[in-house]
Amino acid sequence: xxxxxxxxxxxxxxxxxxxxxVLLIDRFELPDRMRTASAFVAPAAFAALAVxxxxxxxxxxxxxxxxxxxxxxxxxxxxxxxxGKSYLALLVGMPVLWALTAVMAA
Amino acid sequence: xxxxxxxGPRLAAHHSDALAGARAMLPWLAGVTPFGLVIGVSAxxxxxSTFAGWLTGPLIVAGSAQIATIELLHAxxxxxxxxxxxxxxxxxxxxxxxxxxxxxRRRSRAWRMFAGYLLIDPSFAVGIARYEQPGDRRRADxxxxxxxxxLYATWFAAIAAGALLGAQLxxxxxxxxxxxxxxxxxVVPRLRERATRRAALTAAAVAVPATAVPLHLGLIIAIVxxxxxxxxxAEGKR
Numbered sequence: 453x454x455x456x457x458x459x460x461x462x463x464x465x466x467x468x469x470x471x472x473x474v475l476l477i478d479r480f481e482l483p484d485r486m487r488t489a490s491a492f493v494a495p496a497a498f499a500a501l502a503v504x505x506x507x508x509x510x511x512x513x514x515x516x517x518x519x520x521x522x523x524x525x526x527x528x529x530x531x532x533x534x535x536g537k538s539y540l541a542l543l544v545g546m547p548v549l550w551a552l553t554a555v556m557a558a
Numbered sequence: 559x560x561x562x563x564x565x566g567p568r569l570a571a572h573h574s575d576a577l578a579g580a581r582a583m584l585p586w587l588a589g590v591t592p593f594g595l596v597i598g599v600s601a602x603x604x605x606x607s608t609f610a611g612w613l614t615g616p617l618i619v620a621g622s623a624q625i626a627t628i629e630l631l632h633a634x635x636x637x638x639x640x641x642x643x644x645x646x647x648x649x650x651x652x653x654x655x656x657x658x659x660x661x662x663r664r665r666s667r668a669w670r671m672f673a674g675y676l677l678i679d680p681s682f683a684v685g686i687a688r689y690e691q692p693g694d695r696r697r698a699d700x701x702x703x704x705x706x707x708x709l710y711a712t713w714f715a716a717i718a719a720g721a722l723l724g725a726q727l728x729x730x731x732x733x734x735x736x737x738x739x740x741x742x743x744x745v746v747p748r749l750r751e752r753a754t755r756r757a758a759l760t761a762a763a764v765a766v767p768a769t770a771v772p773l774h775l776g777l778i779i780a781i782v783x784x785x786x787x788x789x790x791x792a793e794g795k796r
Contacts, residue, residue, distance in 0.1 A: 458627070460617065466617075473658075474659050475670060486656060488789060490660070491788075493653045493785065495749075500761040500764070502742050502762070503766055504765045532747065549735060549739075
């Protein structure tokens with residue numbers, strides 16, 4: 453199987469995944485259970501993506517190396533929890549990350 | 559008022575919604591662009607043609623699956639293993655498709671096939687946040703497409719730039735943390751509702767040990783665990 457065919461098959465399969473439920477909804481109603489579950493896809497996926505991304509950064513790192521990431525996470529969590537404003541996670545978290553990274557390097 | 563005179567304001571509204579979607583996509587681009595550059599660099603260094611490596615962008619449009627495909631092709635893995643591995647990594651797209659299906663059901667088949675092509679983690683995140691708000695669904699469609707088109711254009715350009723220019727990433731900025739922190743911001747306000755909170759916290763708790771699962775399957779396991787936990791809570795409440 454050539455490189456082109458492999459990439460083409462993966463592309464085709466990925467596209468079919470993308471349009472699968474979007475097109476099938478014409479043929480049958482989504483079961484109630486699936487409809488209820490689909491409401492949890494976003495929060496579950498966001499949480500899993502965030503945690504796996506953060507775990508990749510701190511996994512296997514020394515405590516001092518992990519501190520800037522954990523500090524940024526704590527600051528982001530606190531900022532969003534207190535204010536309810538999502539964008540503060542980045543506006544607060546990234547500067548805290550840079551500041552702690554600079555302090556650790558000093 | 560005639561349909562023609564109505565079309566102008568509606569078009570302008572959709573235009574501004576598409577721009578708003580593109581603006582909402584900007585935080586993602588800060589994290590996605592370096593990732594695209596890395597994929598471009600790895601494609602250029604792999605034992606496949608650079609164009610084939612770049613083509614993973616428009617065809618697969620999913621960074622983790624693209625990386626796995628390029629690395630496994632470079633390593634000379636069996637084609638079937640490469641195809642199955644990449645598709646397993648992309649299984650989450652079925653869940654995203656299911657979540658979007660209800661919002662898109664009144665659109666034409668052609669539109670859904672186009673919008674489906676644009677479906678990936680960042681476009682799903684930006685789009686679903688807008689769809690969950692009340693209001694004209696067509697304006698939310700424009701918002702989703704605006705964000706997704708900017709994302710895809712940036713993604714394809716970043717892979718091409720990475721392949722051409724090589725790895726010169728500003729690592730001191732640690733932009734790889736932009737996406738995790740952005741997602742934290744998206745999750746926290748949703749934790750007020752009990753079933754949603756259980757879904758998110760379960761997915762987060764499972765995601766930590768699941769990072770050790772090969773083939774990026776951990777992400778799927780964590781999402782499914784979160785769905786199960788949220789569903790159990792929601793059904794227990796009835």
